Amino acid sequence: MRTIRLTLAYDGTNYAGWQVQPDRTTVQGTLEAVIEKVTGQQVRVTASGRTDAGVHALAQVAAFTTDSHLTTDVLQRALNAELPRDVAVLHVNEAADGFHPIRDALRKRYRYVIHDGSVRDTLRRGQCWQYVHGRLDVDAMQRAARALLGTHDFSSFETTGAERLSSVRTIYDLPVERGRAGGGDLLTSELAASDLVTVEVEADGFLYNMVRAIVGTLVDVGRGAREESWVADVLDATDRRVAGPTAPPEGLFLVRVEYE
Amino acid sequence: MRTIRLTLAYDGTNYAGWQVQPDRTTVQGTLEAVIEKVTGQQVRVTASGRTDAGVHALAQVAAFTTDSHLTTDVLQRALNAELPRDVAVLHVNEAADGFHPIRDALRKRYRYVIHDGSVRDTLRRGQCWQYVHGRLDVDAMQRAARALLGTHDFSSFETTGAERLSSVRTIYDLPVERGRAGGGDLLTSELAASDLVTVEVEADGFLYNMVRAIVGTLVDVGRGAREESWVADVLDATDRRVAGPTAPPEGLFLVRVEYE
Numbered sequence: 001m002r003t004i005r006l007t008l009a010y011d012g013t014n015y016a017g018w019q020v021q022p023d024r025t026t027v028q029g030t031l032e033a034v035i036e037k038v039t040g041q042q043v044r045v046t047a048s049g050r051t052d053a054g055v056h057a058l059a060q061v062a063a064f065t066t067d068s069h070l071t072t073d074v075l076q077r078a079l080n081a082e083l084p085r086d087v088a089v090l091h092v093n094e095a096a097d098g099f100h101p102i103r104d105a106l107r108k109r110y111r112y113v114i115h116d117g118s119v120r121d122t123l124r125r126g127q128c129w130q131y132v133h134g135r136l137d138v139d140a141m142q143r144a145a146r147a148l149l150g151t152h153d154f155s156s157f158e159t160t161g162a163e164r165l166s167s168v169r170t171i172y173d174l175p176v177e178r179g180r181a182g183g184g185d186l187l188t189s190e191l192a193a194s195d196l197v198t199v200e201v202e203a204d205g206f207l208y209n210m211v212r213a214i215v216g217t218l219v220d221v222g223r224g225a226r227e228e229s230w231v232a233d234v235l236d237a238t239d240r241r242v243a244g245p246t247a248p249p250e251g252l253f254l255v256r257v258e259y260e
Numbered sequence: 261m262r263t264i265r266l267t268l269a270y271d272g273t274n275y276a277g278w279q280v281q282p283d284r285t286t287v288q289g290t291l292e293a294v295i296e297k298v299t300g301q302q303v304r305v306t307a308s309g310r311t312d313a314g315v316h317a318l319a320q321v322a323a324f325t326t327d328s329h330l331t332t333d334v335l336q337r338a339l340n341a342e343l344p345r346d347v348a349v350l351h352v353n354e355a356a357d358g359f360h361p362i363r364d365a366l367r368k369r370y371r372y373v374i375h376d377g378s379v380r381d382t383l384r385r386g387q388c389w390q391y392v393h394g395r396l397d398v399d400a401m402q403r404a405a406r407a408l409l410g411t412h413d414f415s416s417f418e419t420t421g422a423e424r425l426s427s428v429r430t431i432y433d434l435p436v437e438r439g440r441a442g443g444g445d446l447l448t449s450e451l452a453a454s455d456l457v458t459v460e461v462e463a464d465g466f467l468y469n470m471v472r473a474i475v476g477t478l479v480d481v482g483r484g485a486r487e488e489s490w491v492a493d494v495l496d497a498t499d500r501r502v503a504g505p506t507a508p509p510e511g512l513f514l515v516r517v518e519y520e
Contacts, residue, residue: 009379009381009383009409011382011385038385076379080379085380086382086385088379088380088381088382090379118344119269119349120340120348121269122270122271122346122348123316123318125271125346127383186356207393222507
């Protein structure tokens with residue numbers, strides 16, 4: 001048996017998330033159906049993590065085992081030909097036996113995009129949080145975010161119901177930026193980039209809804225409802241009820257997953 | 261009566277173009293229905309030019325006359341509240357009596373976006389030409405485009421059936437670029453920008469399908485099917501049949517319209 005590693009991009013707008021669910025269109029279900037069509041084999045595809053309904057991926061990593069003899073090139077071409085336009089296979093590689101996309105992941109990076117312009121961005125519908133309550137103070141958000149760097153119990157940023165053994169994670173990087181200074185966005189006008197706030201979070205692992213809870217909390221600071229120092233208090237409380245709201249899914253992108 | 265000038269952004273994917281057509285959803289028709297709802301008056305909205313089905317606008321300019329007493333601020337808010345998410349009113353201004361968005365336009369600028377990566381861009385579906393036949397030679401396209409700068413009869417780049425009196429236009433600027441060097445696109449990975457080729461055309465006016473015919477012609481050069489010098493021959497022929505194919509609508513964006 002071969003273990004095949006896939007790198008996937010998808011627009012999550014039209015999917016009920018990654019994970020297979022009865023009577024719902026999911027990325028996993030769509031992919032498994034296409035793999036069966038191409039290889040003739042029913043497989044189970046595992047991803048580095050489940051993305052929720054509406055969440056996007058620039059480079060999700062997934063894997064499955066097969067005894068198909070198709071080369072990785074042929075497999076990539078055939079999968080892309082059969083997949084709907086909002087899912088694409090960026091790379092296909094042979095992985096070592098026993099490669100497991102969740103267990104073997106060392107780091108993951110997410111990006112969250114907020115549009116806080118006074119008028120909605122028509123070309124990014126479903127690909128950002130249209131924040132309509134005024135301008136966010138990005139510098140305050142960036143300073144507040146520093147409290148989250150490093151190794152902590154992130155229970156305050158974990159939606160309950162999850163079944164992970166430990167809530168301790170390490171955040172390596174958490175930049176908050178407006179407009180990516182100097183970055184000319186290719187699709188919108190040059191001015192529109194200044195309406196975009198990005199929050200990126202890189203960590204050794206993520207609890208359920210962790211990025212969205214962090215973003216919701218930082219936005220409470222950015223809109224002036226909370227002091228910057230409040231974020232450290234939220235972290236210390238290890239209680240989801242004290243943090244800010246969960247930011248909506250459509251602003252969230254899985255950017256990359258790192259392995260050995 | 262007041263003349264109201266609107267600056268509009270829209271994603272043209274779900275519209276049969278700008279112009280009202282029976283039994284089709286158009287941007288003009290959608291806007292006129294919303295203006296009637298907000299002001300109680302039936303109006304005719306005129307734009308700086310008709311965009312075709314699937315073509316987008318970053319800053320289309322349109323105008324209508326009304327004796328409504330709503331302030332421009334209230335009008336903008338009310339229109340944006342009623343419009344679908346893929347159309348937005350960026351600005352509302354009082355215009356001089358007799359302001360005419362087509363006749364008074366001095367210059368217009370369009371952008372055409374081509375994605376020539378080997379795998380489709382899932383997040384730009386409907387917002388670029390997914391060019392799947394290999395890498396385009398952008399330098400050759402840029403050199404070939406120089407022949408089109410200045411004042412010429414652009415009949416070779418005009419879809420027949422249009423009824424304009426003259427096919428003479430002046431192109432002021434026609435840059436062809438890959439990846440907007442240094443421009444970090446906010447939504448895709450940093451690598452993906454290198455898969456994007458943009459062609460921008462600024463002119464004192466445009467013939468029907470002119471940008472798309474120019475792009476189709478430059479792509480024939482970029483893919484190596486034609487010499488760079490061929491573009492000057494196409495221009496001289498004043499015959500649409502000798503130019504390249506019309507590029508698909510989804511890559512086209514109306515960027516801005518300039519008035520006195």
